[in-house]
Amino acid sequence: MTSYFDEHNCQPLESGEEPNHLLDLARLLLDSGIGAQFQLEFERIFGNVDGRKQPPAAKHIIENLPLINYFNNDEKCSICLKEFQLNLTTELPCHHKYCKICIIEWLKLVNSCPMCRIEFETDDKDYEEYKKQKQRLKQRQVELDDLHNSMFS
């Protein structure tokens, strides 16, 4: 059986040691995803001031881009505007094609397709939590609207 301390990822206090309440509070807030909630609340009140900056795409996505050789001769990479070359071209899950080196440089900055802006997974836990909260908020709004419509129509 795992001990209480293992389960909560903390250590028993040494004799004479005081618990660090501030640290506990910080841990509690982080675990509950309240940081992301604050961000959303801030956006609701003040508007999306300069937007949350999108983080880079997850490493495993960048490392596992496939090489593809199905493209037309006149198709061009929309980043460098050059025609595609054999064994240097890749395709994102949204089926937009780019030179592999071009899209790698972009995905190291931003986690979305430059053509359709579909977002890919990131390694930024904070951002993933923010995305989830945003999704939940949207879902709640849809449910509220449904409820409202079912009552008043």
Added chain:
Amino acid sequence: MNIAMNRIMKEFKEVVANESNGIELHMPEGELTRNPSNSSSNKKEIYLSGSLLGPPDTPYAGARFHVDIIVVDTYPFNPPKVRFTTKIWHPNISSVTGAICLDILKDQWAAAMTIRTVLLSLQALLATPEPDDPQDAVVANQYKKDRKLFEKTARHWANVYANGPTPEPECDAAVKSLAEMGFDEEKARAALSSMHWNTSDALESLCKA
């Protein structure tokens, strides 16, 4: 030659071939690249200029607005820096510096965009201001509170600074009366525009400055 320069060369052909939308892109005369003035690094920036025709059915219709475009070394992975050099009265453009508040020039930039799509987006911005995300708070306030007065002011600025076809005689007369008192015409126009064309309020703000 780096990717930024390569792409700009290709983009030039694209804009020159597509001039039907009233947008223009120009190469500067002489040196194409310069080192940024505030750094000693050897990163080159490309200096271009462009212009766009004000969209129809707006106070900017028929007027031509010029912009400075600085293409950074890391283009197209980072957006170009764009600023209006023609004075303009618009909620999302500073009436003083010409700085632009537009998401695609900041965090919504995508590497597949081009200078051409930027110029077209600016044209669209002239047609549909976003007063809730203002660059110039004074203009945005006027836009929200008194749309007629905003349109009159914007039309007057377009006529005076951008060869717009429609003069606003009342505005011209008010500016002239302050200029005759010895105030700089441009400053008088800015003060009148900010003070809803109330001459005594404008006079007060000019004297305070």
